[in-house]
Amino acid sequence: MDTSVTDHLLSTTRSVRRKLDLDRPVEPEVLEECLRLALQAPTPGNQQAWRWLVVRDQGVKDRLSELFRRVGKAYLETNAAALGEAITEPSVARAFASGQHLIDVIDRVPVFVIPCLTGRPSGDNATDAAFYGGIFPAVWNFQLALRSRGLGSTLTTYHLTHEAEAAGILGVPSDVTQVGLLPVAYTTVPDFKPASRVPLSEVAYLDGWGNAL
Numbered sequence: 001m002d003t004s005v006t007d008h009l010l011s012t013t014r015s016v017r018r019k020l021d022l023d024r025p026v027e028p029e030v031l032e033e034c035l036r037l038a039l040q041a042p043t044p045g046n047q048q049a050w051r052w053l054v055v056r057d058q059g060v061k062d063r064l065s066e067l068f069r070r071v072g073k074a075y076l077e078t079n080a081a082a083l084g085e086a087i088t089e090p091s092v093a094r095a096f097a098s099g100q101h102l103i104d105v106i107d108r109v110p111v112f113v114i115p116c117l118t119g120r121p122s123g124d125n126a127t128d129a130a131f132y133g134g135i136f137p138a139v140w141n142f143q144l145a146l147r148s149r150g151l152g153s154t155l156t157t158y159h160l161t162h163e164a165e166a167a168g169i170l171g172v173p174s175d176v177t178q179v180g181l182l183p184v185a186y187t188t189v190p191d192f193k194p195a196s197r198v199p200l201s202e203v204a205y206l207d208g209w210g211n212a213l
Helices: 003-012 028-038 059-087 088-110 123-131 136-148 158-170
Strands: 050-055 111-118 176-177 182-186
Touching: 003 136, 028 050, 028 059, 028 136, 028 182, 059 088, 111 136, 123 182, 136 182, 158 176
Parallel strands: none
Antiparallel strands: 050 111, 111 176, 111 182
């Protein structure tokens, strides 16, 4: 295994919002390849409780986009007010501009992929950790597979505020949990850079909380 390739893939798979190609179609076969790779992720007890909704129909996307915008707009406005002058800092301003851009163009993204889980969360931390642990590794597999083929995505949750309404639009049964919405498109740039992250020494501990690794 060429670790230089895998390390580059793992360190440059970004949340893509502003650099999604809104005009280039996403081929069904490419999407299916990525979803098949998603299914190779670990799954608790080999239950494979994941389900995947692929949305291409423009009418359905429009209805989901309305829910997305309704929540996303309020979220950005609330956070902007809370940040005050800090919102003018370059990194913060870029993040807000990126989020706003996706809200503005969400209906134009070629494909939505909505990962779901059969069942509903229980409210118990241990049980729900296993529950959601049954989908997020698969979501990441899917995003890595997209990245390796020149596509981008970002895991969003805005529409989950109105999950029941979205379920009505999509025909999702009441005993199935939507866990996000991934806007999927080819990217307008060929590559990405590793992100700025806090040092490992500040977030990893040895044998007990706060002990330096």
